[in-house]
Amino acid sequence: MRHSTRIAVGPVQFRIGSDWRAPVAALERLYAAYPQDAARPADATVRLFAARPWRRWLRPSVQIGGDFVVPDALPLPLSMGLLAAEMGMNLQVALGWRRHLLLHASAVARDGRSVLMSGVSGSGKSTLAALLGEGDWRLMGDEFTLIDPASGDALAFPRAVSLKNEAIAEMAARVDATRLGPLLAGTPKGDICHLIPRADAVAAMHEPARPALLLFPRFGGATAIERLGEGEAFVRLTEASTNYTALGEAGFEALTRLVRAVPAFGISYPDSAAGLALVEQLWAEAER
Amino acid sequence: MSAVGTFVDLLAGRRDAAMLTPRDWDGVIGVARAEAMLATLAHQLKGAALPAPVAALLADQRAAAEVATQQALWEAEMARRALASERIEFVLLKGTAYAAAGLSCAEGRQIGDLDILVPAHDIGRAENELLEAGWEWVKSDPYDDAYYREHMHELPPLIHKARDRMIDVHHTILPQTHRTTPDPLALVADAAMTESGFAVLAPADMACHCAAHLLADGDLQGGLRNLWDFHCLTRDFAAVDPGFWGRLDARAAKHGLRAVVHRAARLARDLYASELPEGWGRSNPRDRWFRRRLLARDDWGHASDFALQQAFYIRSHWLRMPPLLLARHLWTKWRKRAAG
Numbered sequence: 001m002r003h004s005t006r007i008a009v010g011p012v013q014f015r016i017g018s019d020w021r022a023p024v025a026a027l028e029r030l031y032a033a034y035p036q037d038a039a040r041p042a043d044a045t046v047r048l049f050a051a052r053p054w055r056r057w058l059r060p061s062v063q064i065g066g067d068f069v070v071p072d073a074l075p076l077p078l079s080m081g082l083l084a085a086e087m088g089m090n091l092q093v094a095l096g097w098r099r100h101l102l103l104h105a106s107a108v109a110r111d112g113r114s115v116l117m118s119g120v121s122g123s124g125k126s127t128l129a130a131l132l133g134e135g136d137w138r139l140m141g142d143e144f145t146l147i148d149p150a151s152g153d154a155l156a157f158p159r160a161v162s163l164k165n166e167a168i169a170e171m172a173a174r175v176d177a178t179r180l181g182p183l184l185a186g187t188p189k190g191d192i193c194h195l196i197p198r199a200d201a202v203a204a205m206h207e208p209a210r211p212a213l214l215l216f217p218r219f220g221g222a223t224a225i226e227r228l229g230e231g232e233a234f235v236r237l238t239e240a241s242t243n244y245t246a247l248g249e250a251g252f253e254a255l256t257r258l259v260r261a262v263p264a265f266g267i268s269y270p271d272s273a274a275g276l277a278l279v280e281q282l283w284a285e286a287e288r
Numbered sequence: 289m290s291a292v293g294t295f296v297d298l299l300a301g302r303r304d305a306a307m308l309t310p311r312d313w314d315g316v317i318g319v320a321r322a323e324a325m326l327a328t329l330a331h332q333l334k335g336a337a338l339p340a341p342v343a344a345l346l347a348d349q350r351a352a353a354e355v356a357t358q359q360a361l362w363e364a365e366m367a368r369r370a371l372a373s374e375r376i377e378f379v380l381l382k383g384t385a386y387a388a389a390g391l392s393c394a395e396g397r398q399i400g401d402l403d404i405l406v407p408a409h410d411i412g413r414a415e416n417e418l419l420e421a422g423w424e425w426v427k428s429d430p431y432d433d434a435y436y437r438e439h440m441h442e443l444p445p446l447i448h449k450a451r452d453r454m455i456d457v458h459h460t461i462l463p464q465t466h467r468t469t470p471d472p473l474a475l476v477a478d479a480a481m482t483e484s485g486f487a488v489l490a491p492a493d494m495a496c497h498c499a500a501h502l503l504a505d506g507d508l509q510g511g512l513r514n515l516w517d518f519h520c521l522t523r524d525f526a527a528v529d530p531g532f533w534g535r536l537d538a539r540a541a542k543h544g545l546r547a548v549v550h551r552a553a554r555l556a557r558d559l560y561a562s563e564l565p566e567g568w569g570r571s572n573p574r575d576r577w578f579r580r581r582l583l584a585r586d587d588w589g590h591a592s593d594f595a596l597q598q599a600f601y602i603r604s605h606w607l608r609m610p611p612l613l614l615a616r617h618l619w620t621k622w623r624k625r626a627a628g
Binding site for chain 1: 310311313314317318321322339341342344345348349351352355356358359588589590
């Protein structure tokens with residue numbers, strides 16, 4: 001491919017190729033402080049390419065490809081090339097990674113123990129993790145958390161945080177502008193802006209953290225806490241995992257161990273401050 | 289050297305994995321993933337000296353393939369239970385058959401759908417039993433359904449509603465409208481039993497079907513994997529039966545697949561260094577187009593050589609459909625697309 005770059009996030013080494021310079025340049029800026037190891041071969045390949053040759057120049061649009069592709073996926077305009085790269089990277093991990101049980105969850109850690117937050121898009125899991133990661137928590141990731149089947153530990157996947165809509169202004173008020181990527185307005189997922197994780201989160205990305213609290217956040221509505229049983233948490237997490245079935249018995253064992261060892265709660269919160277307070281409250285209770 | 293060339297050389301044992309650079313590995317892993325053969329490569333390189341990240345990735349692939357094989361065999365067991373009450377006998381085909389028979393090509397081989405062969409006179413009963421046991425139709429389009437039933441070698445695909453896995457129920461191994469029509473009765477009559485209690489094709493028939501699937505029934509997409517199957521099958525069968533190649537030749541002639549089987553053997557020799565007996569190696573200038581098609585992938589794992597792909601796509605239809613039928617089919621499909 002004409003342009004390419006290499007990025008390591010947590011245990012996954014990516015190579016990303018592109019027909020255009022812009023998406024690669026944007027990635028290189030977001031991931032400039034991430035560790036680089038040129039001697040390491042890529043686990044996963046992402047390709048950003050023009051579906052038809054003239055689409056390189058004429059209303060340029062980015063098709064997402066790589067080791068795994070979504071059939072019939074619509075291309076994105078070149079101005080959203082960074083989003084295409086992010087989606088391509090997510091796709092390769094979601095469909096291709098087999099070393100760990102993959103949970104669609106954000107996570108933060110403190111003192112070697114972690115809080116996992118699982119929820120659909122719009123639940124606020126990314127925003128909560130990003131906000132906690134600016135406080136005295138280590139951000140582990142806003143999209144995927146990996147569970148090591150052998151140890152039961154959570155492993156980080158601290159890609160650049162994908163902030164959406166209202167969360168953008170909320171974070172922009174708190175962090176240095178150099179840690180924010182370009183604003184991608186009006187994407188199919190709304191407005192998007194990427195946040196570069198703090199240096200300490202990147203430096204610690206290979207350090208496992210034992211899961212201590214499992215949350216299923218829901219943004220909107222009055223503050224509420226609902227204790228979830230092991231069975232409920234188990235079923236919700238099978239739905240939040242992209243490789244649970246493919247891992248067979250190892251996946252089942254990792255997940256049953258997780259829900260038996262870790263208390264799980266559904267939480268609702270009207271705003272970020274209330275959400276953060278709930279996390280701290282449940283964390284304090286879980287520590288006892 | 290191209291990544292796909294390196295990949296094939298590694299499988300053939302022509303190249304030492306320890307000599308690859310990190311950038312070579314990028315391409316090899318990408319190509320292997322694109323061909324759904326990373327776990328196959330992982331088995332071939334088991335025990336080889338590899339960079340630590342590659343060794344870890346390949347170990348993941350071997351473990352994942354073991355689970356996938358187990359799941360595929362479970363699916364075969366589900367079909368057996370569904371068909372047992374009516375005493376409908378079936379023969380496993382392709383990947384699941386290789387796994388059930390414990391053949392070497394099954395190591396790390398990706399298995400997609402469950403393929404079974406049922407005698408044509410039992411096909412209606414088999415359909416009913418599967419529908420009762422929880423499989424349902426994938427396609428609801430009446431034209432496609434009718435096309436499958438009138439002209440194809442299998443029922444329209446069925447998917448299990450709880451396990452989300454597909455089954456292809458064949459009554460022969462090439463479309464009924466194909467220029468070549470193998471003898472399905474002979475396939476079923478001579479089927480062999482595995483230790484696990486499943487019927488699979490006899491060795492020569494299995495190699496014939498593999499070659500037909502590779503060269504006569506499609507546009508050679510995924511051809512490297514099918515050719516690897518053929519390479520392993522013939523090597524393993526010949527190792528225990530010195531008369532295997534002769535038997536294969538005779539059986540291929542009976543099914544009208546002699547040219548196809550011979551070409552598969554030559555291609556396996558060219559790409560995977562298969563050893564062929566005398567009389568099988570005569571070169572054919574048209575083989576080079578097949579080699580080129582099989583190796584049409586760039587270092588990013590992307591399919592290359594668009595014109596050649598198209599040519600093989602057209603060829604696959606030409607083989608499978610008489611001209612009038614093809615014209616009618618294209619007309620129907622075009623009208624539907626225009627309407628939709």
